Amino acid sequence: MQQVLKRLWGKIARPEHTSNSIRYWPGHWQKLSLVIWLIAIALLPFSDLEIISYDPWTELHRMLQGLLAPDFTATEYLFAAILQTVNFAVLGVAFGLVLGAPLALIYTHPVISTLCSLTRAVHELFWALLFLQVFGLSPLTGILALTLPFGATFARVFSDILRQSSDAPLTSTPRNSDRCSRYLYAKIALVMPQLLSYVRYRFECALRSSAVLGFIGMPTIGFYLETAFRQGNYHEGMALLMLFIAMIGGIRYWCRPRLIPVYLGLAFFTLAEIPSLDAGLIVRFLTQDVVPPAIAAASSLLAVDLGSLGAWFSEIVVEQAIPGAQVTIVLAMLALALTHLLALTGHGIASRQLLPKPFAYLGQFVLLIGRSVPEYVMAYAFLILLGPSMLPAILALAIHNGAVVAYLAVRQSDKLAASQVNFGRCNQFHYRVLPSVYPNLMALLFYRFEIIVRETAVFGMLGIMALGFYIDSNFAEIRYSDAIVLIGITACFNVVIDKVSRRYLSSSNQAQHCG
Incomplete structure (x- = not known):
């Protein structure tokens, strides 16, 4: 049976390869996908996915009524x-x-x-x-x-x-x-x-x-x-x-x-x-408002109380940055896993290699809607529908980024030449088309991870206890110096996430080519 499968794969995917050089799909990428989902499952106990809305079905019904009868005037x-x-x-x-x-x-x-x-x-x-x-x-x-x-x-x-x-x-x-x-x-x-x-x-x-x-x-x-x-x-x-x-x-x-x-x-x-701009307001903001209290209270830089400055910074890190980063990571990883699932699903419903053209075009229209609506707008709508929890943010991130990845994967798969071997649309898609685009789909998923993390931090402004929640709270309470520190920590956090994901993706590509 194994030899039969090897020959079948050789005919569909790599007819120029002999049976000794056949690689099983997706190999390395299958392990990577499994790791993403295992991490997401492990983080589920730390997530807040509760539907808090009193009557979500009534709100959904009203939204659907608005969709069926939009008022453009x-x-x-x-x-x-x-x-x-x-x-x-x-x-x-x-x-x-x-x-x-x-x-x-x-x-x-x-x-x-x-x-x-x-x-x-x-x-x-x-x-x-x-x-x-x-x-x-x-x-x-x-x-x-x-x-x-x-x-x-x-x-x-x-x-x-x-x-x-x-x-x-x-x-x-x-x-x-x-x-x-x-x-x-x-x-x-x-x-x-x-x-x-x-x-x-x-x-x-x-x-x-x-x-x-x-x-x-x-x-x-x-x-x-x-x-x-x-x-x-x-x-x-x-x-x-x-x-x-x-x-x-x-x-x-x-x-x-x-x-x-x-x-x-x-x-x-x-x-x-x-x-007209008020130069005095700009100078005050740069020289007083964003300056840490310990520095603003000192007569000179040499007179700064370093102990007070360290205590102020430590308090921000311990009470705001670390809890916000934890929520951001949990939310981002759950959104990444769901993005992976929706990207595969979206690729299937919009690919002309799997579905007839009318249905594929309908699927592409669905992807257009998903990638056109900003994550923040989508999360806001889900927040009204489901209440304040991680669930609206996860759904918004996954739908938008999944639609983007699926759209790009469809553009690649639609350019593949039709196979000379006739095994039916379903077999052709799962044994030839999907293995061909899957490595690029995973690469796109990793590149979108940086965007997912950035957007996750911002969703704190909607009430989710991510980094953006503490930044928005500090701005609202006119604690600009605290907000600047948190923005800087968020930037460094996103840079580290980006470098780690890119480096891992690079090593993954090398492992795949060597494997």
């Missing part, structure tokens, strides 16, 4: 909200490119790479909360909150793309050409399609982040969405959600490269009015 200033959402996204990406593109050329410097890692590890909402204390509800708050992490991300990704490109065209350029021209035409021009493709993807991310900024008062579509759901106006809320999904789904039609200059011009001219 209920929201006041709807066009202005959509316009500001696009404006923040356009300007955030534009200024992010201005910041990140030059840094990509020197990203290999340890100082630059460290600063960029810490900057992009802080979520846009945390940046917005920080700038909100200085600029208030000014467009500067939203634009800067997107520019800094996006610029750091552009620097990292552009640097990776440039390093992985071939250096051969550089050797064929004339010797008398200047260094800038050689690099521009023989290096950057070679990878320009990849760079533009990534910019387009980041713009889609910027639209989601711009919408979420409305939850802290910025004049984007998220502000009206949060208001509608909080007041129970689901006919209005579902209409706004449908408009936003249509905006994300149709981005390739309304955001073409030749229209970018037009959108940039409109963004500058139609941006909400920027109020």
Whole structure:
């Protein structure tokens, strides 16, 4: 029986290999998947998955009624909200490119790479909360909150793309050409399609982040969405959600490269009015509000009471950072396991290799909805439905990230050529298609883990006792120095998680190739 299975696999997956070189799928990745699920099961006793809502079915019924009968006329200033959402996204990406593109050329410097890692590890909402204390509800708050992490991300990704490109065209350029021209035409021009493709993807991310900024008062579509759901106006809320999904789904039609200059011009001219800045407020925030109490009370740096400073820092770490990090890890690992399950399911329901085209297109539409709705918005809706626990956050993270991973896996599997051996759709999918895309699916899952951890920390602002809960509480209680310390700890925490997951993924790839 074993020999029969070997021959069958050789015909379907690797017909050029002999039976002695056959590898059983998924091997290493199967063990890795099992480890993820074992960790998630082990963490279940430490999680809070209780449904606290008094009558979730009644609330769900009202949401479904709003979905079936959306009211597109209920929201006041709807066009202005959509316009500001696009404006923040356009300007955030534009200024992010201005910041990140030059840094990509020197990203290999340890100082630059460290600063960029810490900057992009802080979520846009945390940046917005920080700038909100200085600029208030000014467009500067939203634009800067997107520019800094996006610029750091552009620097990292552009640097990776440039390093992985071939250096051969550089050797064929004339010797008398200047260094800038050689690099521009023989290096950057070679990878320009990849760079533009990534910019387009980041713009889609910027639209989601711009919408979420409305939850802290910025004049984007998220502000009206949060208001509608909080007041129970689901006919209005579902209409706004449908408009936003249509905006994300149709981005390739309304955001073409030749229209970018037009959108940039409109963004500058139609941006909400920027109020005058109070220089004294900015100086006070930087020199007093964010300074630790022990330093602020001292007459000079030499007079700082180090014991008091250490006690203050230790209290933050023990009472806030460690409990918040524990909840963040538990929530993130449970979300990762469920993301894995939903990614496999989503890939199956949207793949044309398994289902007829009409059903596959329906599955792809479901994935579009899942990846278009921001995790924060989805978690907010689940919070209303299920009550304050880890469950809304886990569901939101898993649905969104599972849809993203499944969507990318479907794009890969749909490009596979049809097998010459006819074993039926189901067998072809499970014994040929899925083994081919599974390693990349797991790699995408690991790359999304950093995003899951970042979003998990932010969900504390919804009442979940993650790191964001303590950060938001400190801002609300005007303890800015405590909030800054927690934001820094969160950034370092996310950087460590990212490096560990990437290193493990790299070793996993090496183990797979050697195995």
